[in-house]
Amino acid sequence: MAQNANDLPEQATLFEGAAPSAPAKSPRTRAAELNRLLNTYAYQYYALDDPQVTDAEFDRLLRELQAIEEVHPELVTPDSYTQRVGGYVSEQFEPVRHAQRMYSIDDAMNLEELDEWLARTDEALGSTPEHPVAYTCELKIDGLGVALTYRDAQFVRAATRGDGTTGENVTANVLTIGDIPHALARAGLARVADGGLGQSVEVRGEVYMPKHSFVRLNEDADAAGREPFANPRNAAAGSLRQKDPKVTAHRDLETFIYAVADEAPLAVTTQWQFLQWLRDCGFNVNPNAARCTSAREVHEFCANALAHREDLDYDIDGVVVKVDSFDGQAALGFTARAPRWAIAFKFPPEEKRTVLREIRVQVGRTGVLTPVAEFDPVLVAGSTIARATLHNIDEVRRKNVRVGDTIVVHKAGDVIPEVVGPVLELRPEGSVDWEMPSACPSCGSPVIREEGEVAYRCVSIDCPAQATERLIHWGSRNAMDIDGLGDEIVSRMVEQGLLTDVADFYDKLTEEALSEVSCGRQTVDGDDIVVGKTIASKVMAQVNESRGRGLARVLFGLGIRHVGANVARALATHFRSMQALMTAAPEDIAAIDGVGPKIAASVHEFFSVKKNVAVVERLREAGVVLEEEVEEPDAPQTLAGLTFVLTGTLQNYKRTEAAKLLEAMGAKCTGSVSKKTSYVIAGEAAGSKLTKAEQLGVPVLDESALEQILTTGQVPAL
Structure with a gap:
């Protein structure tokens, strides 16, 4: 079953002949842009379970940011994405603070990078031919990270990874997963201090959905007319975050457990021993693991895993290589976001060649024209694909694809069809660059491209x-x-x-x-x-x-350009009725916090169209609620105009509870520190937000000051 490391496919390389790139941006500008993109994509992936870019693209952006910061260390800030663990905490569930931080793992995108990490680690730990450093290799499961807490050997709580420090309490849902032991088995307790009595143990692993369950789930969704899940990972995440545990129970979730927050209570000294301890306790542990003492053995495990990934009933996207010794792990420690003693070797996507027959234009709900590649059907990663989005004209130019080209395609993240690029030596003579049409293919109306925008857009509302x-x-x-x-x-x-x-x-x-x-x-x-x-x-x-969803959802549902869910909520909260918003002047709309003139102009333009107003009136006549209920504040609004950020652990309040109390007095509470922040309230173990506040000169208050604010409604003098 083993496969030689040389049999591993090479990573995709840039295609020759690509169009010249735009003028280079300054490192500071590019770093800020990358941080914005990474935070947006991470929120879509972790909080919304709705990834908008592939894993490979996300990793590419992160590595570009890391490279910039390595050359320009002055650009490293506490809130840089390179200094944080991926993930978000939803307000839908009770927050749970992990016993120890749950870190991300750095990636090796090819064997060369893996070997560089192995060489650095061997050197740091003093590896010799007589006493080589041992590594444990495990499959990288593509699921949702979870932490399980056992107290006195009994299961008491489950939480998602969240932001690495705080997760979401999903105990009721995890209890419906059949392979989770409700108590640690006797064989495992024999290796826990005091037989487990008085001990608290937090183990970690991955919740995933088997491939056969994913197929059944989407078949049911298709039959019911519901939107299918994009991939098993999204399905697992969505299933685990259900408010009703009965829904989770019917989703056929399973787990693999592989880590512990603190090994001190356990009579084990290596990762390899720990995996056996997990089995003794009754946890589901992936059988595909190996203890390796050389780079060659690590290569063989990776090659074998790649060769047989399609034989598994669950998705994997790589191999995690860990220093086996817990003492070795402790000696290497952690960076700001990842352990130095582990690396994730990421698998390359399976690639196939096919012929691009047509680039067809698809028109979206806001009029954006999207080029879509139509090619000869080809079997990739277990299913047949025949089309893939090219996103926009700039992407067509960057990939340098033309109709008639033999192209390379793959499934990004093993799910999303993607055109990699052309095989230039097979390009037919006489081929020409593809151009965006000047008229909408759906209605024939003119197509425009506004200054500063990538997208071409149909201007007709009747399209x-x-x-x-x-x-x-x-x-x-x-x-x-x-x-x-x-x-x-x-x-x-x-x-x-x-x-x-x-x-x-x-x-x-x-x-x-x-x-x-x-x-x-x-x-x-x-x-x-x-x-x-x-x-x-x-x-x-x-x-x-x-009909009763309220004004905010109606505004978002109307598809007004630039009006997302948050802007819709802000408009509904401020104006409270559709009529008040429709008759408001653009400058009054723009004055709302978080709106601005560009969005205000779009809203005003939308309601200046008679057909749009007629549709709104019909909604009103049909009983659709076009008002927003906003609770009148009971407390005096003495904190109006002030913005607070809460960080660290408070002794007498949960941060969400404290935020609600401040907001009841008119304050605005946000999750990030900026020059617009009025005060930061810092509890114990406050981290990067406190550091940034000190850098920006934002006043910092402690919990006693918070108590005074909540009692008097006034901020104490500093």
Whole structure:
């Protein structure tokens, strides 16, 4: 089963002949841009379970930032992404502070980088031929990190990784996972101090969804008209964060446990011994692991894992190599975000060649034109793909692809189809650069590209393609949250004339008409499969329920350009009614914190279109709530205009509780420190936010000052 290291595929390299890049930005400007991108993408991945870029692209951006900071150490700030652990803590669950910080792991993108790390580690630990450093190699599971706490040998709590320091309490959901032991087995307790009595042990691992369960879950979603999950990792994360544990219980989640917060109570001295201890305790431990004492053995394990990854019923994206000795791990320690004693060797994506037949333009709900590559179907990473987005004209130019090219494709993150680039030596004679059309392919209206923007956009509000995407967006989770309203069903309803705008959901669509909508599939006899009465009834119940979602969701659902969920909430909180917002002057809208003139102009322009106003009026007549209930503050607003950041551990309050009390007095509480921050309230073990406050000269208060503020409503003099 072993495979020679030389058999590992080479990592993808840049293709020759790419278009020249734009003028280089200054290191400071590029570092700031990279930090913004990394934080945005991390939030989408960890908090929303909705990744917008591939793992490879995220890693590329992070490594670029690390390279800039290595050359320009003055650009390293406490809030740089290189100084933090990936992850976010949702407000949906009770926060849990981990016994010890849960770190990220640095990546090796090829064998050369892996060997460099092995050589550095061997040197640091004094490896010799007679006494080589030993490493434990384990598969890198593509799931959701979790920490399990046992007290007196009994399971008491489960938490997600969160931001590494604080996670989300998901105990009720984890209890539904069948392979989690509710008590540590006797064989394992024999190696715990005092037999486990009086001891608290926090073990760590990964919650994942088996491939067969993922297929079944998406088949059920497809049959019900729901949007399918993008990949098993997203499915596992979404399942573990369900408010109702009964939903989690039906998602067939499993675990692999492989780490401990503090090994002190355990009579083990190496990672290899620890894995056996986990098995003795009753945990599910991945059987694919090896103890290696040379780079050659590590290479062989990695090659073997790569060769057989498709044979597994779970997703892996690499191999984690750890120093086996706990003493060795302690000697090497940690960086700001990762242990020095571990590295993740990342697998390259499987690549195939095919022929690019067409670059077709797709029109989104905001009118953005997106080029999509259509190519001969090819089997990649277990499924057949025939199309992949090219994102925008700049990306087409950067990848230098043309119709007729033989292209290299892969699945980024083993999920998302992606064009890597052309095989230039096979390019047909006479091929020409692809150009964005000057007219919308859906409605024929002019296409524009505003200064400073990458995207080309159709300017017509009557564009049929935009209408379909707007209708799909209206029913999405963060908008009106109409469960069961999948993309395919909406598209079919548009084709059959049942929907033209969002008001049609409420004053035109009927259960009977919806039940007859074709699902786009046929029976073995060739008859169309329709939605049916059962699903139609459930969807219409959801439609009726959505009438009461409130103004903020309506504003987001309307798809107004530049108005995301947070801006929609700010507008709804300030104006409280659709009528007040529609009649507001642009400067009044722009004055709202977090809005500004660009968004204000977009909102004002949207409501200056008569057709849009007519749709809003129909929504009102159909009983859709166009107001926002805002609780009137009971306490005097003595802190209005002040912005607070809370950091560290407070003795008498949870940070979320303290923030709510401050906000009740008119304050604004945010999660990051800036020049606009009025005060930072620092508890014990305050970290980077305290450091940044001191750098920026932001006043810092302790918990006694917080007590005084909450008692008097006034900030004490410093």
